[in-house]
Amino acid sequence: MSHTRINLSDGWFFKQQDGPSDEWLPVSKVPSQVHVDLLANKKIPDPFVDLNERAVQWVGEKAWLYRTYFQVPVKPDQGTCTTDIVFEGLDTFATIFLNGTEILKTDNMFVVYRTNVTDHLKVESQDNLLEIVFDSALLRGRELVNEHAHEHNFLVRQTESGRLATRKAQYNWGWDWGPILMTAGPWRPVYIEQYEARISDVWIQNDVSPDLGECSGTVYAELDGELQPSDTLLLSLSKDGKRVYEQEVTVGTNGCSQKLLDTPFQLPQPDLWYPLGYGAQARYDLQAKLIRDGRELSSQSKMIGFRRTELVQEPDAHGKSFYFRINNIDIFSGGSCWIPTDSFLSQVSDKRYRDWIALMAESNQVMIRIWGGGVYEDDALLDACDELGVLVWHDFQFACGSYPTYESFLKNFETEARQQIRRLRSHPSMVIWAGNNEDYQVQERYKLDYNYDEDKDPESWLKSTFPARYLYEYLMPKLIKEEDRHMIYHPSSPWGDGKPTSDPSVGDIHQWNLWHGAMNKYQEVDALGGRFVSEFGMEAYPHLPTLHAMVSDPAQRFPGSMAMDAHNKATGHERRMMTYVVENFRLTGPLDLATYAHLTQIVQAETMRRAYKTWRRDWEGRRCGGVLVWQLNDCWPTVSWAVVDYYLVRKPAFYAIARALRPLDVCVERTLHDWTQTGDLVDENSGVKTGQVDHTLRARGGTFDVWVASSKLVDVEASVSVRFISIGSGKDVREAITHKVTASANTTTTVIRAETCLPSIPDAEDDGKPFDMASYDPYVIHVTLSVDGRAIASDTSWPEPIKYLDLSDRRVSFDIVSSSRIVVRAARPVKGFVFAEMQGLKLSDNGFDLVPGVDVTVEVEGCLTADKLRYTFIGAPRASLEVS
Known part of the structure; x- marks a missing residue:
């Protein structure tokens, strides 16, 4: 018989295990999770709204029973049919019964479980009863900690220690951006498979030659079931419908019991897979067919790609480099970190995953980092990354803790790791595994044993106070070498050759002295970089429709309400967020929700602008190899570091990143005079800092730089124009500067370095005269990059802090060109112009500055026409004004 699959997605019911015996509730479909099913049956309030998260905590403390009836075809007469039941994901501690007989126990959310049930099935047309009991992972985790407390100290930096002993998505215990929602249920598909023999996997291990002219290696196929010596395996590789490789292998060549077949593979002049913006995403269709007596028993296919990949770590003047080289091209990895896209992953569609990755492609982001406290991500997400x-x-799924290494834990993890490495190894987008997220910071915080240079004995690590080193520096690289030998591995994020995780000279860093830690100003990012910044961030509110969706009571819709604060899990978020706002922007009149949300969004957007532009400047000399914002997305409607909210509604920061990562970008930046710290003023005679704050330094002058960043692979001839525009009048205060420039390929090119700024008050350089606020005429520096006479990028530097500026009467106007196009302009410089966004609306640009003489055209798609957009900007009369 041919290999067949019967999906068990319908006809399920569930109940609380210790509830009444007849209280079965319907499940709309499987995959599912218990909160989703309880909500559908109106047994709990929506956990994403108001304070309802607290009202559903009891769900995670209960055991839940799921069941369904199903039928299977008659077994073939020859008796060679195998029937398996496959669980692609059970969350998490489950006991499975088939027709009253226990057939399986599970303890890992990340493992696919397959079990032969041939002897437990009823005959055709009779119902088979499948039952799954899901124990509370919350309670089982606590039990495991108690059970192993004598051999391990379960130290955690987020939430409770029970999560460390449990191979379940760690964010279910809550995080500083997500709720505590302890899920349970069949969270990935359940199905029956019947076969005589089947292909369980097919893949290629290959090398691309240094000159990129040849791809060679081995095609592997893994077989299962009852094989016969005469069975043949047909292997082929096609591109765009044209077959470029074909091979037939006889199973009996090495005996009919052979389960792993391999055959040499060679492809001259392959079409290679390139990252976004560097070439085409060429992919091939790899197919395998198992043939017996002229009939097809089983087949499998997958889309694959070929590329040459390196992580370049070489000594240089700044320490040791850290950047990726794909097909001999150095890649600046500007992108985002990713958390699970929902607290209830069973309800996430393939389309939603693709929509997220499409957002990255639209914003010029070339790398996504899958964070270690979620899940091994869905094939749909990886497929989208391959395509785009x-x-x-x-990351392997370990985060912010000191994990145990007792024998059963190691065995459980090895099964998990081998499965996930095998599943992801054929995706050309997959370029690096990292051992964990921030576990070495836990080692540093608690001073756990770690002598990188001298202790190289893995067995000794198991006996230390930091036994997880065995996982990250021995077991994981061993498994990757065995399963996917060409894959890059990095022991942790962050990590750098055993040095302190904050060392900016080696490896990657998580730069949390923005927002957390020292709470540096976002204007100070030039002093906060590293060889690869794999995390940094700034919080912001989402747009009003999302805020209203998560807080239903109008009386609670104000900044700092109990319900609003309950949707921001970051410790101390009120002080941090308000500090960044009031340091930079005016608070005028009643601080309504719309105004405050806009101010936080501009703070976040300005942080992204400066960080990506500044650290991308360090791509020159490969001083910085990449920047990944924490974070792209949310798992529920909330206030967080995400640059796109739960409903895929973009914040202004999203567009700031898109502009900073353009293939050709331009940046202007002035000297930072810190208006909040002592020591800026220097005595001209002695050269000694006076220790006195001088809030007029910005007005007194300084210098500015202009540079061009390029990811183009050839030099580009361009023109850079620099204007100086009065904030008060909108007029140019001096003649523009124009430079012809060759933007060097795949680096940054300095156009102007330390050019002196004009003072913003007459005779400001004369310390003998008072600072005359009446004559204070601050200006913006606006730069435009043009190629072949067409402006392709621009940037604006403002005198800071913005709160010192009078931004009233900006004289903003609009042209409604059509229902899908609007043109915005202003007679005077405008800071932080934002159209209000909502689910179902797509804009080509947002969150930009305006200067006189430069129109900004915005394309509009989706649920609103151009004439219905609402907007605001810094200094606008009220938070949301209708276009007139």
């Missing part, structure tokens, strides 16, 4: 050219950095 987004590189994938994937």
Whole structure:
């Protein structure tokens, strides 16, 4: 018989295990999770709204029973049919019964479980009863900690220690951006498979030659079931419908019991897979067919790609480099970190995953980092990355803790790791595994044993106070070498050759002295970079429709309400967020929700602008190899570091990143005079800092730089124009500067370095005269990059802090060109112009500055026409004004 699959997606019911015996509730479909099913049956309030998260905590403390009836075809007469039941994901501690007989126990959310049930099935047309009991992972985790407390100290930096002993998505215990929602249920598909023999996997291990002219290696196929010596395996590789490789292998060549077949593979002049913006995303269709007596028993196919990949770590003047080289091209990895896209992953569609990755491609982001406290991501997400050219950095699922290494834990993890490495190894977008997220910071915080240079004995690590080193520096690289030998591995994020995780000279860093830690100003990012910044961030509110969706009571819709604060999990978020706002922007009149949300969004957007532009400047000399914002997305409607909210509604920061990562971008930046710290003023005679704050330094002058960043692979001839525009009048205060420039390929090119700024008050350089606020005429510096006479990028530097500026009467106007196009302009410089966004609306640009003489055209798609857009900007009369 041919290999067949019967999906068990319908006809399920569930109940609380210790509830009444007849209280079965319907499940709309499987995959599912218990909160989703309880909500559908109106047994709980929506956990994403108001304070309802707290009202559903009891769900995670209960055991839940799922069941369904199903039928299977008659077994073939020859008796060679095998029937398996496959669980692609059970969350998490489950006991499975088939027709009253226990057939399986599970303890890992990340493992696919397959079990032969041939002897437990009823005959054709009779119902088979499948039952699954899901124990509370919350309670089982606590039990495991108690059970192993004598051999391990379960130290955690987020939430409770029970999660460390449990191979379940760690964010279910809550995080500083997500709720505590302890899920349970069949969260991935359940199905029956019947076969005589089947292909369980097919893949290629290959090398691309240094000159990129040849791809060679081995095609592997893994077989299962009852094989016969005469069975043949047909292997082929096609591109765009044209077959480029074909091979037939007889199973009996090495005996009919052979389960792993291999055959040499060679492809001259391959079409290679390139990251977004560097070339095409060429992919091939790899197919395998198992043939017996002229009939097809089983087949499998997958889309694959070929590329040459390196992580370049070489000594240089700044320490040791850290950047990716794909097909001999150095890649600046500008992108985002990714958390699970929902607290209830069973309800996430393939389309939603693709929509997220499409957002990255639209914003010029070339790398996504899958964070270590979620899940091994869905094939649909990786498929989208393959299609659109987004590189994938994937953490193993360990985060912010000191994990145990007792024997059963190691065995459980090895099964998990081998399965996931095998599943992801054929995706061309997948370029690096990292051992964990921030576990070495836990080692540093608690001073756990770690002598990188001298202790190289893995067995000794198991006996230390930091036994997880065995996982990250021995077991994981061993498994990757065995399963996917060409894959790049990095022990942790962050990590750099055993040095402190904050060392900016080696490896990657998580730069949290923005927002957390020292709470540096976002204007200070030039002093906060590293060889690869794999995390940094700034919080912001989402747009009003999302805020209203998560807080239903109008009386609670104000900044700092109990319900609003409950949707921001970051410790101390009120002080941090308000500090960044009031340092930079005016608070005028009643601080309504719309105004405050806009101010936080501009703070976040300005942080992204400066960070990506500044650290991308360090691509020159490969001083910085990449920047990944924490974070792209949310798992529920909330206030967080995400640059796109739960409903895929973009914040202004999203567009700031898109502009900073353009293939050709231009940046202007002035000297930072810190208006909040002592020591800026220097005595001209002694050269000694006076220790006195001088809030007029910005007005007194300084210098500015202009540079061009390029990811183009050839030099580009361009023109850079620099204007100086009065904020008060909108007039140019001096003649523009124009430079012809050759933007060097794949680096940054300095156009102006330390050019002196004009003072913003007459005779400001004369310390003998008072600072005359009446004559204070600050200006913006606006730069435009043009190629072949067409402006392709621009940037604006403002005198800071913005709160010192009078931004009233900006004289903003609009042209409604059509229902899908609007043109915005202003007679005077405008800071932080934002159209209000909502689910179902797509704009080509947002969150931009305006200067006189430069119109900004915005394309509009979706649920609103151009004439219905609402907007605001810094200094606008009220938070949301209708276009007139």
